[in-house]
Amino acid sequence: MPYEGELAGYEPLRRVANTERIKTLLGRSKVRDNKQSVTHLPKIERASIEPSKYEPSMVIAIDGSTIPVEVETGYPGAEMGYVTVASVFIDLEKARKLDEQRPVNPVEFRKTQSPESIDSAFPGCNVIVDKEISAKSSLRKVLYELMESVRIFEDGESLLDTYEALLAFKPDRNEDKQKCPYYGQYDNNCIDEKQKFRNQKRAYYCHCMYGRPLYSTDALRIHEGMHPDSTNQSVFTEIMQILERLWIVHILRNLEAKGWMAILRKVAMVVDGPLAVFGHPAWLSHAIKMELNRLNEAAKEFTDEQDILIIGIEKTGAFVNHLTQIDYFVPEKKRNIIPEQTAYLLTDDYIKRNIVYSESKRPYGRQTYFGRKFFYKTRSGALLVATLPFLNEAHEDLAQAHPSQFPRLADAMALLDQLVSVQHPNSLSPIITAHAEASIPLNLGKRVLEKMARELMRKM
Template sequence: MPFEGEFAGYKPLARIANSERVQDIVSRCKKRMPEEGYSDVKPLMSDIRPSGWLPDLVLAVDGSYHQLPVENGYPGAEMAYLTVASVILDVKKQRELDQKRPVNPLASRDTEEAGSIDCALPGRNVVVDEEGTPTASFRRVFFESIKEKRPLSDGETLLDTYESLLTYKPKTRPQQCPYDDCPVDAAYVPAPGESVCACGQQRPWYSTDALRIHEGLNPAGPSGAMFAEAMQVWERVWAVNFLRWIEREPRRFRLLRNLAIVLDGPLAVFGHPAWLSHAIYRELKRINEASRKVIDKDLLLIGVEKSGAFVDHYEVLDSPTRSMNGKPRFDTQTEVLLTNEYIRAHIAIGDKPFGEDTYFGRKFFYKTDSGARIVASLPFLTEESRDLSRGDARHFPRLDDAMSLLDATFSARFPNAVAPLVSAHAEAAIPLNLGREVLEQLARSLMAEETS
């Protein structure tokens, strides 16, 4: 490990790069040329065209966390400030303003309503109340944080929603007591709310222990991965919370005719709480089946990725080439419906079905009418849609509507971005509207549309 401020010079770096051991691995590794990807991707290009449909409102959800040092007398003590923001974008009002250009900036800002919820989570060397360890402290505070959050005044808490998803958790992988020093090494049994360990000490267990996020606490360094897992759980559970609120009164399903929900990142849950992805799939499938009975239409939920391997691959794949006379390979309003075979051959090498344990949606590439490249996901809403062996447009619910939405909301401010997520990320990063009941506002807006 280097000393603070110490960096290797050019010669050591060159020596490493030119070493026989490094060159041996480089010479043996599998290599792929971008041209190979294009020939394989052509059969995956669909002839689906944008529908022209646009929602009246878009709900975007994004999260952010900041790790902070804690001055408590213990070295390296840290905590994280976690924020999840939602932004309502009034697409209908934006369309009206676009017809009266130039647009007044104040009027443009009025097309957005933002709100956020937050919490602080302890990390390394931080112990709260009478807890004995940082891990026990994190478990307690994380449980309390989602127990108290109720996005809609007449809806569930985030804990209620999470515990409904907990009923889908597979029982094939036993989990041990979250206390490392449990005298009987008891098997953890998930239960709603709080329970106690089976040993004589009867220390508390929480339903959120089933997520196993606390296992990521690093006693020797920062715990960024643990905090990121907590953030993604909040984001995903919040979206499900809203859909369950709609389901409670079947007449509310009509609201989904004029609403799209956009999440930051792929439709997936990674890391210790990955089992939640299959639970979310089953819950979305159940809610969607109920919705179709009322409005005969699938819900529209889109995940949009700002960065990562898929974004990098799409950029290289669409780069101007000599064979294309310096033009990008893909025409505007072109979509590529990715399959497991293509992903494993060109993006993420592996021998098991891609995303089998982590994804609740399917990826596709889309080039908007303005030329922006978007990597997006649409949810699994049927068992057939989970079959990644084929790029069947029927397995991408409301693909044509999603394309129209991406055409209308792409952001020129950042690459691979859509305007609702740009606003949601800004709100999550610098929360100005903590505690604002943004979902209440959304519900009122949608209800007004229905009764007008």
């Protein structure tokens, strides 16, 4: 690693380029067969499948943002992570009417949007709260307290209640891998290695001689990725990820508790990123899938047997890059490869051969996804990588790809046509709006948050 301000010369670059070992490695690397394209996938034109009679009149968009900020605690590298997750309720009917009266009045358009957000700061390296023994135990406590305090309706269940409903679906095999969060933090280990760690609900105490506090949220295992002496951006990103995904289930469970499931006939949820949970809390993906299955069946009673509509949208990554690459321009046809308003339904075989190479027999994303992907080129030519949820076992069979395995595919395609934005390439307006509510300006945000952190530290 260079010193600050130190620039590299060109000699190492020349030497690396001419190194025989590197040339040999590049020559041995597998190269994708460019003849394999989306033409091998099931292709669905929007006009060929019948949409439901319920056109969404409201979209709930969810996006998050996180930024690490250095704070002054007297210890080097002290850091906190500011995390915000925004959900924006967009009245599509009003937006459509305004769209007919172009140019649209920005003030009136803003009235079609109602934002909500979760905003919090989390301890990172060398930040200790209250009487906790470490930054790691401080993070665990603050995460639990946040989820206990957040709720979408004042008289509804908390985000912690939602999470603990999902905790009931946690596979037992994951508990075998989990150790007490205090393990290894003392001169003597705080738990007998022969005993299995068992999660409980709410806050409770370790049964060992130390009797330290434990939390139901410890099952997320986010604290296991925490570095005691360097930045913890990956930890803060995992927290943002679980808050975004939990918020989907939280909204649906609260609607169920209120007896308002009928409104799901006219509501769509659009989430930034794929319908998946990665990293330490990946088990949550299975739990969300199970709970969505239950909620969907409960909703059908009030929606004329219509599935709920949830769409995950990827902005970047291997799938986005692949879709962009294969939709190249063909001069003789004077058009791109993929026709407008056409979806390609991805299979496990296609993904492993063309996007994320693998020879594993386990289906792609088996332990991390609670939905499956498809490519869609909208009416305006935008290229989108979308995910629709697994709402029954048949949807999970990635060996094949039929429209019936993608719940409300026709409605999703129609909605994506409506939501495309010209503000950014291949973007959706609800995701842009949610991101604007959630994002913290990188430079200005750091200065403001650093100042706020310093003031708070002085008062402690």
